[in-house]
Amino acid sequence: MSHRGEILNQMAQRIPYLHFLGLRFETAGERLTAVLPFSPMLIGNPAIPALHGGVTAAFLETTAIVGLLWTGLPEGEAVALPALPKTIDLTVDYLRPGLSRDSFAEARVVRQGRRYASVHVEAWQDDRSRLFAQGTGHFLMPEGVR
Secondary structure (H helix, E strand, O other), rough: OOOOHHHHHHHHHHOOHHHHHEEEEEEEOEEEEEOOOOOOOOOOOOOOOOOOOOOOOOHHHHHHHHHHHHHHOOOOOOOOOOOOEEEEEEEEEOOOOOOOOEEEEEEEEEEEEEEEEEEEEEEOOOOOOOOOEEEEEEEEEEOOOO
């Protein structure tokens, strides 16, 4: 794992809810993927069983925020954990039930300025081409994060 990936995983461990969910980040070159390991406690609808909608939304929002940070972290340099962007809004499209298996998500920064950023995020399980959720978020950038 790269130095930037280690920083992001440290950040996730410092946020109690993300630690509770078991959320982690994996890197491959410049690609950052969020991983939400399946756990029975994440089920919201036991009849299907399907992931809770709030867990899905938190997964997408976190992936978007970390994706923003990922683009601004220098590689190979020791840096302090950055301040987090603040969510202005997040729109989630629930495309199909998230089933009882590991989930993955990736963010794409659509626009990032000094004060505002827009990010699109997609989540899948077994097949990258079959999304179970996607979202678009707008964020207020903290001072010093570019």
